[in-house]
Amino acid sequence: MNTLEYMRLFMEPRSVAIIGMSRRAGRGSPDILDALRHIGFRGQIYPVNPHTDYIRGTKAYPDVASLPVPPDVAVIVTPRHIVPQVVKDCVERGIKAIIVFAQGFADADARGKELQAEVVRIARGGGARVMGPNTIGTANPFVGFTSGLARVKFQRLPIGFIAQSGSLVITVADWGILGKGIDLGNTCDIDFADALEYFEDDPQVRVVGIHMEGLSNAQRFIEVAARFVRKKPLIVLKTGRSEQGARAAQSHSGSIAGRDEAYGAIFRQLGILRAADLEELGDLLKAFAFLPPMAGRRVGVATHSGGAGIIAVDIGERYGIEMPRFAPETVAALRPIFPQWHTLDNPLDTWPAAFTSGDPSGAYRVCLQAVLADKSVDGVFFTAAIFNRAKSWSVSEPVLETAEKFRDKPIVCSLQGPFYIQETRVLEKTQRIACFPSPDRAIRALARMADYAEFRREHLRT
Amino acid sequence: MNTLEYMRLFMEPRSVAIIGMSRRAGRGSPDILDALRHIGFRGQIYPVNPHTDYIRGTKAYPDVASLPVPPDVAVIVTPRHIVPQVVKDCVERGIKAIIVFAQGFADADARGKELQAEVVRIARGGGARVMGPNTIGTANPFVGFTSGLARVKFQRLPIGFIAQSGSLVITVADWGILGKGIDLGNTCDIDFADALEYFEDDPQVRVVGIHMEGLSNAQRFIEVAARFVRKKPLIVLKTGRSEQGARAAQSHSGSIAGRDEAYGAIFRQLGILRAADLEELGDLLKAFAFLPPMAGRRVGVATHSGGAGIIAVDIGERYGIEMPRFAPETVAALRPIFPQWHTLDNPLDTWPAAFTSGDPSGAYRVCLQAVLADKSVDGVFFTAAIFNRAKSWSVSEPVLETAEKFRDKPIVCSLQGPFYIQETRVLEKTQRIACFPSPDRAIRALARMADYAEFRREHLRT
Numbered sequence: 072m073n074t075l076e077y078m079r080l081f082m083e084p085r086s087v088a089i090i091g092m093s094r095r096a097g098r099g100s101p102d103i104l105d106a107l108r109h110i111g112f113r114g115q116i117y118p119v120n121p122h123t124d125y126i127r128g129t130k131a132y133p134d135v136a137s138l139p140v141p142p143d144v145a146v147i148v149t150p151r152h153i154v155p156q157v158v159k160d161c162v163e164r165g166i167k168a169i170i171v172f173a174q175g176f177a178d179a180d181a182r183g184k185e186l187q188a189e190v191v192r193i194a195r196g197g198g199a200r201v202m203g204p205n206t207i208g209t210a211n212p213f214v215g216f217t218s219g220l221a222r223v224k225f226q227r228l229p230i231g232f233i234a235q236s237g238s239l240v241i242t243v244a245d246w247g248i249l250g251k252g253i254d255l256g257n258t259c260d261i262d263f264a265d266a267l268e269y270f271e272d273d274p275q276v277r278v279v280g281i282h283m284e285g286l287s288n289a290q291r292f293i294e295v296a297a298r299f300v301r302k303k304p305l306i307v308l309k310t311g312r313s314e315q316g317a318r319a320a321q322s323h324s325g326s327i328a329g330r331d332e333a334y335g336a337i338f339r340q341l342g343i344l345r346a347a348d349l350e351e352l353g354d355l356l357k358a359f360a361f362l363p364p365m366a367g368r369r370v371g372v373a374t375h376s377g378g379a380g381i382i383a384v385d386i387g388e389r390y391g392i393e394m395p396r397f398a399p400e401t402v403a404a405l406r407p408i409f410p411q412w413h414t415l416d417n418p419l420d421t422w423p424a425a426f427t428s429g430d431p432s433g434a435y436r437v438c439l440q441a442v443l444a445d446k447s448v449d450g451v452f453f454t455a456a457i458f459n460r461a462k463s464w465s466v467s468e469p470v471l472e473t474a475e476k477f478r479d480k481p482i483v484c485s486l487q488g489p490f491y492i493q494e495t496r497v498l499e500k501t502q503r504i505a506c507f508p509s510p511d512r513a514i515r516a517l518a519r520m521a522d523y524a525e526f527r528r529e530h531l532r533t
Numbered sequence: 534m535n536t537l538e539y540m541r542l543f544m545e546p547r548s549v550a551i552i553g554m555s556r557r558a559g560r561g562s563p564d565i566l567d568a569l570r571h572i573g574f575r576g577q578i579y580p581v582n583p584h585t586d587y588i589r590g591t592k593a594y595p596d597v598a599s600l601p602v603p604p605d606v607a608v609i610v611t612p613r614h615i616v617p618q619v620v621k622d623c624v625e626r627g628i629k630a631i632i633v634f635a636q637g638f639a640d641a642d643a644r645g646k647e648l649q650a651e652v653v654r655i656a657r658g659g660g661a662r663v664m665g666p667n668t669i670g671t672a673n674p675f676v677g678f679t680s681g682l683a684r685v686k687f688q689r690l691p692i693g694f695i696a697q698s699g700s701l702v703i704t705v706a707d708w709g710i711l712g713k714g715i716d717l718g719n720t721c722d723i724d725f726a727d728a729l730e731y732f733e734d735d736p737q738v739r740v741v742g743i744h745m746e747g748l749s750n751a752q753r754f755i756e757v758a759a760r761f762v763r764k765k766p767l768i769v770l771k772t773g774r775s776e777q778g779a780r781a782a783q784s785h786s787g788s789i790a791g792r793d794e795a796y797g798a799i800f801r802q803l804g805i806l807r808a809a810d811l812e813e814l815g816d817l818l819k820a821f822a823f824l825p826p827m828a829g830r831r832v833g834v835a836t837h838s839g840g841a842g843i844i845a846v847d848i849g850e851r852y853g854i855e856m857p858r859f860a861p862e863t864v865a866a867l868r869p870i871f872p873q874w875h876t877l878d879n880p881l882d883t884w885p886a887a888f889t890s891g892d893p894s895g896a897y898r899v900c901l902q903a904v905l906a907d908k909s910v911d912g913v914f915f916t917a918a919i920f921n922r923a924k925s926w927s928v929s930e931p932v933l934e935t936a937e938k939f940r941d942k943p944i945v946c947s948l949q950g951p952f953y954i955q956e957t958r959v960l961e962k963t964q965r966i967a968c969f970p971s972p973d974r975a976i977r978a979l980a981r982m983a984d985y986a987e988f989r990r991e992h993l994r995t
Contacts, residue, residue: 174882179875221951236841237838238836245951311843315856316843320843323840350970350974377698377785380785381746381778381785382772412645456683509810
């Protein structure tokens with residue numbers, strides 16, 4: 072079996088054994104059975120528990136040997152000391168993909184390191200592969216599978232996320248931008264390169280994010296990542312950057328964080344986008360998943376707020392974004408709806424038109440279409456406030472209509488006012504517009520998209 | 534009349550004239566009348582409109598001269614060309630505080646600059662003061678007044694915010710952290726120093742944030758700010774930092790942005806905290822408003838996620854935060870609820886106790902109280918995931934109980950999981966805990982609070 076075949080067992084299993092599942096699970100404690108039902112798993116579930124015949128309606132088996140067939144994947148939720156024995160049972164029953172939940176391995180003491188080594192030795196000897204330990208495993212809403220312990224918010228989004236911490240997978244899910252998730256935990260066996268290979272030709276995934284504490288096999292990661300970035304953007308949040316952070320990483324996932332500069336150099340050379348923090352990682356996943364590519368670094372800004380426009384200019388300069396003057400045709404298209412005294416420049420202050428017209432929505436439509444049509448502009452940042460729910464104040468309508476008309480340029484938004492949450496939801500549900508909580512983050516997302524496009528042009532001749 | 538008396542008219546008026554208010558206002562267009570009713574204004578409202586006797590049930594007056602008494606404040610919403618005449622009418626009727634809504638003054642063309650100068654000349658000649666032009670004016674939920682145009686989310690929070698852009702006031706309101714707001718617009722007359730003086734001894738306000746494009750009277754600002762920071766923390770977001778941004782600032786509010794380094798030097802010397810972006814401004818307003826002071830730079834971390842702990846360490850190192858080893862008594866208090874193999878270090882990974890106990894809430898209580906009690910810790914960062922609504926998963930209960938017990942140390946949180954929004958709301962409603970969307974922002978907030986405490990110790994000997 073090759074890597075991809077193993078990864079498919081972890082990501083798209085048709086049957087799963089949960090070994091060591093408590094009878095008492097349910098409301099009040101984490102519960103994989105409930106999580107699987109909630110995500111709509113249609114495959115076979117085999118709880119393994121020596122003390123009961125049924126766990127909340129699902130037939131249980133006393134041990135792995137009694138399972139009627141070898142399931143595609145086994146999730147082991149026992150305490151650490153019996154994990155090697157359970158892995159042995161799994162291997163003997165012919166199970167090829169094993170997820171180990173428990174902490175207390177390379178993330179803990181000397182005994183834990185021994186136990187982890189033992190797990191790997193047993194699995195390899197039997198042709199099985201192991202994800203973890205210290206992991207919540209995988210989540211794949213496209214097939215309705217999760218080994219995680221809770222009803223988190225997975226969606227069929229073209230976003231893959233590989234982390235060394237279940238908590239970060241959950242955070243990305245909370246933000247509504249998790250498609251397929253993989254928590255590698257201690258990476259005792261399955262590691263970043265394996266997970267990346269799975270996403271490489273996956274038609275359901277358009278962009279991949281990684282949370283990395285350390286690389287155990289840098290050479291293989293570099294090989295796979297170099298191939299990967301030719302096909303899809305890859306964003307990495309590398310933690311354990313500081314000295315104390317590197318020590319903490321070692322005791323969290325047993326990872327050797329290594330020198331931060333070395334990682335930085337590798338990422339740059341490979342064309343991997345490095346995220347400064349978790350929020351930037353999330354922003355870029357969303358931007359690449361939802362938007363058409365940025366062809367260049369030139370941004371047009373249409374803003375109801377001169378103040379927000381200035382912030383956009385500041386941040387644009389920091390990230391090498393140009394804000395060109397608008398073409399004469401653009402100014403001509405805008406002129407009729409603005410008072411004569413208003414300067415029609417980039418950033419365009421849309422408020423004098425929106426406020427005086429009595430029809431802000433209509434004014435925004437004219438502004439957006441004029442700016443998008445401008446040939447000197449590669450992408451657009453739009454910001455507006457929604458003060459009431461009347462149709463004449465709709466922001467989503469003109470934005471979506473414009474996006475439909477100009478499919479080759481990205482539009483990023485940042486909305487304000489009492490109805491900004493509702494309108495943001497309407498825009499993002501289409502998966503064609505990306506919204507951000509501040510002008511800073513919207514412009515930064517466009518800039519990093521431009522970085523990736525530049526990398527492709529320079530190195531891949533696309 | 535002194536500055537404070539004028540500012541009270543703008544902030545706490547008992548009567549307001551709205552001059553140039555459209556009859557057609559209402560659903561579908563911005564509406565001060567509706568906004569005033571929504572915020573619960575109990576004073577007298579005098580709409581001025583020559584074409585009607587009543588505007589939605591409120592008696593209207595044909596002109597300013599006909600007003601039965603001079604109102605505390607006048608809000609002028611007419612187009613720019615008649616503003617000087619209206620200001621003249623106001624002055625002649627004895628009105629002392631005037632808010633000018635319209636754009637098209639120093640933010641626009643040469644004629645606009647002339648008009649603005651004329652407005653100032655007329656007002657000064659008549660002993661009146663002007664806020665704006667190009668402003669939505671003020672909002673004060675403590676007295677139920679707003680001159681703004683919409684039902685934005687004001688709350689009685691001890692937070693003052695002074696901006697040169699109505700949009701930023703609205704954003705801060707959207708984030709649920711606006712107490713009293715002032716939009717200075719073009720600062721033709723009322724400027725930062727005036728607004729700051731109002732907040733200086735205001736018992737309803739504990740912290741003030743400023744969005745500044747440029748200072749017209751730097752000397753007076755420095756005098757007032759130097760006094761202000763002895764009493765309360767002051768956070769400034771200075772925009773127009775880049776060259777193009779400075780030009781944009783001039784055409785937005787007519788401000789001279791000036792050299793960014795000069796501003797930075799002044800802020801540092803005065804002990805003003807400079808925010809890197811809008812989100813940091815918001816984070817710091819919340820932190821200072823809700824939390825007791827940080828006595829030093831030493832942070833204890835209790836996290837359900839080793840991954841989040843490492844991020845906290847990284848960001849802590851960047852901001853000069855120390856994460857000391859826990860005292861032996863702390864470790865002794867924690868030991869009983871953790872498996873033996875688990876290292877009890879700072880950051881403390883709480884998950885092995887939370888997960889195995891079946892009572893995460895109880896485990897968090899033990900962890901929080903032990904870490905807060907540690908004498909080597911000045912503040913605490915706590916992160917956890919809420920996977921279901923059972924009492925045994927409550928995070929808010931142990932956090933609030935601990936905050937009640939240790940009132941002299943700040944607790945910042947970052948919550949995850951399907952119920953993180955609800956639990957965050959419960960915590961923040963108490964105005965004693967501050968929550969942030971990522972470990973990065975939580976730790977940064979503690980660090981900047983420590984900066985302010987250090988400034989006070991060094992310069993003010995408190």
